[in-house]
Amino acid sequence: MQRQILFSLLVMGFLSSSLEAQKFYPDDPLLADxxxxxxxxxxxxxxxSDMFDRFGHMFHDFGASDIGSEATNVNTLxxxxxxxxxxxxxxxxxMTIEELVRGSNRGTGPDPEETWTVFLSKSQGLTPGFQIYDEQDERYVIKLDPVEIPEIASAAETIATKIFxxxxxxxxENYIVYAHTERFVIAPGTEVEDSYGDKMPLTDFRFRRSIRLVPRLPDGSMRVTASKYIPGIPIGPFRYYETRSDDPNDVIAHEDRRELRGLRLFAAWLNHDDTRAQNTQDTWVEENGEHHVRHFMLDFGSTLGSGSVDMQGAPLTFSFTLDFRDAKRNMLGFGFRVPQYRRAKWPPYPEYQAVGRIESELFDCVAWRNDYPNPAFMRMTARDAFWAAKIIMRFTRQELDAVVETGEFSNPDHAAYLVDVLVERQQKCGRFGINVMNPLAEFRIEGGRLGFTNLSERYGFVDAETRYQMSWSSFDNLSGEHRRLSEPVTSREPRLELPESGSAFLRAEIHSLNxxxxxxxxxxxxxxxxxxxxYEIVGIERQNPETFTFPMR
Incomplete structure (x- = not known):
């Protein structure tokens, strides 16, 4: 009996160690976490604390992983x-044009012909506004454009939300709505904070006085952004580092999540300088009788050329709000150094004030800066950038035209200008992220061959001809050892014949010669x-080039 137990334990130990050693598991590649x-x-x-978050990151990197370490939440592909x-x-x-235009919206927003009941003054974020519930008891945050620059924030927020x-x-869900002031009523007991933080009753007089300067359209309505309450119970923002200790599903340090690292390139493209913890929200949601935490990005009013409460600040996105390197350069320049933003060709003012300050000529997606250092952004590697660039380049000009149209600019020239700038910035982001490493993707098995696509050639980011050096090996999934099945071949064609082999796993090694x-x-x-x-494709590994990190400090 003891021998049987000992034998069973040895077998279980052997199987356990084998499972731990193998590179690929039966359920790889994981498509859902x-x-x-x-x-x-x-x-x-x-x-x-917004102040602690802001100044803390200016002086200290809160991320625990080393710069140059790779994201840990990617699958085997x-x-x-x-x-x-x-x-x-x-x-x-x-996505179809209709799906892109709809974005996250699942309804039509609050009906401007119905009563909107104001129950709370908006207390978070930079954009002014208040909160209402409509006759269906749906709740919305109502945001107003800057008084002197109609359309700028509402257009930017609507467009950026759909792209993100x-x-x-x-x-x-963000909606541009044209509301009539007579439809607003104040819920009993509603309070508002004054400029000193003191609370007082929000009377009808105080409310109408607060919106008296908001521009009115010929029909007497005013343009607002209605942001619907996100699903679930809010439990505060997420940080761009560490994990949330009371969420058992949150096991990967946020600075090591590729979607947060790659966000650096997306944010640069769309000029989302306000990528910070205060503009995120975790919610406790229920699905099928169970609960989990979902992570949202919020407040896209400071994107594109908008600074939410004004046009985007000219120095911002060229440097951090408090940038010690810039201060050093200015000091060493004895006042003669001209900051780069002073050379920028911004949209004509005031003719294009609704577009704000966004340009593409001096735009450099690697040198671009958000408000202050972000631990996830600082850890973006070439592989993270390549992942993000692939997604950025999926948007066609026709698709961007359709999305920008949802910003409802009253002057069509504003929309056309913004699309031009977005496309030019897209090209720069794509060229950087795709060309930063061996640009092969879209691997597939077809007709007994392994095929692939050179994304740099597809998007016109390279002129010189590319040749491919390719070879096959058998691969042992348990030991990780591989044995070459053929000598390397060099070809201009982006495909490789599958070898005749009885191996359970094969490995193709492809080098691009350019x-x-x-x-x-x-x-x-x-x-x-x-x-x-x-055979089916179960894994893709990309070796890093010599330069694969992009410091921000």
Whole structure:
């Protein structure tokens, strides 16, 4: 009996060690992260100090992982699986124009012909406003454009929300609505804070006085942004570092999540300088009788050319709000140094004031800066940038035209200008992120061959011809050892014949040879697993070039 028990334990130990050693598991590649396990108790609401968050990050890097370490939440295809943080949308399967235009919106917003009941003054974020519930008891945050620059914030927020949603982030439903002031009523007991933080009753007189300067359209309505309450119970913002200790599903340090690292490139493209914890929100949501935490991005009013309460500040996005490197350069320049933003060609003012300050000529997606250092942004590697650039380049000009149209600029020239700038910035972001490493993607098995696409050639980011050096090996999934099955072949064609092999796993090694981009010679390893009579792609590994980190300090 003892021998049987000992034998069983040895077998179990052998199987356990084998499972731990293997590179690929039966369920690879994971397309969805199982981070929605039941959280029956509502986590405590987190309150962050905006001042501490702002100045703390200026003087200290709160991220724990080393600069240059890779994101830890990617699957074996080097992609981000769906999760409570991110859902692959336009980057995976192209959305229709109608879906892009709809974005995160699932309704039509509050009906301007119905009564809007004001029950709370807006106390978070930079944009002025208040909160209402409509006759269906749906609740919205109502935001107003800057009095002297109609359309700027509402257009930017609407457009940016739809693009960030299409990219894959969880975003609120935002609607541009033309509201009539006579439809507003004040709920009993509603209070408002004055400029000193003291609360007082929000009377009808105080409310109408606060909106008296908001521009009116010929029909007497005023343009507002209605941001619908996001699903679930709010439990505070998420930080761009560490994890949330009371969420058992939150096990990956935020600075090591690729969707937060790659956000640096998305934010640069859309000029979202306000990417900070205060503009995020975690909620405790219920699905099928169970609960989990979902992570949202909020407040896109400070994007594109908008600074939310004004036009985007000219120095911002060229440097941090408090930038010690800039201060040093200015000091050493003895006052003769001309800051780069002074050379920028902004949209003509006041003719294009609704577009704000956004340009593409001096735009450099690597040198671009948000308000203050972000631990996740600082850790973006070449692989993170490549992932983000692939998604950015999925948007066509026609699609961007349709999304920008939802900003409802009264002057069509404003929309046309913004699309031109977005496309030019898109090209710069795409060129950087795709050319930064061996630009091969879209691997597929077709007709007995492994095919792939050179994204740099597809998007016109390279002129010199690319040749591919390719070879096959058998691969042992348990030991990690590989044995070459053929000598390397060099071809201009982006495909490689599958070898005749009985191996359970195969590995293709592909180097791109290009005179303009010598660093493309780093290998892309593609792993195939036998599936019945054929093979399926189970893994992709991209080796980093010599330069693969992009410091921000």
């Amino acid at each position: 199982n981070d929605k396990l039941d959280v029956p108790e509502k986590p405590e609401e987190i309150e962050l 080097d992609e981000v699986p769906n999760s409570s943080w991110f859902t692959n949308r336009h980057g995976l399967e192209r 949603y299409a990219i894959g982030y969880h975003a609120p 005179d303009e981009n010598l660093h493309w010679n780093t290998a892309v390893l593609v792993y195939l697993r036998r599936n019945g009579s054929g």
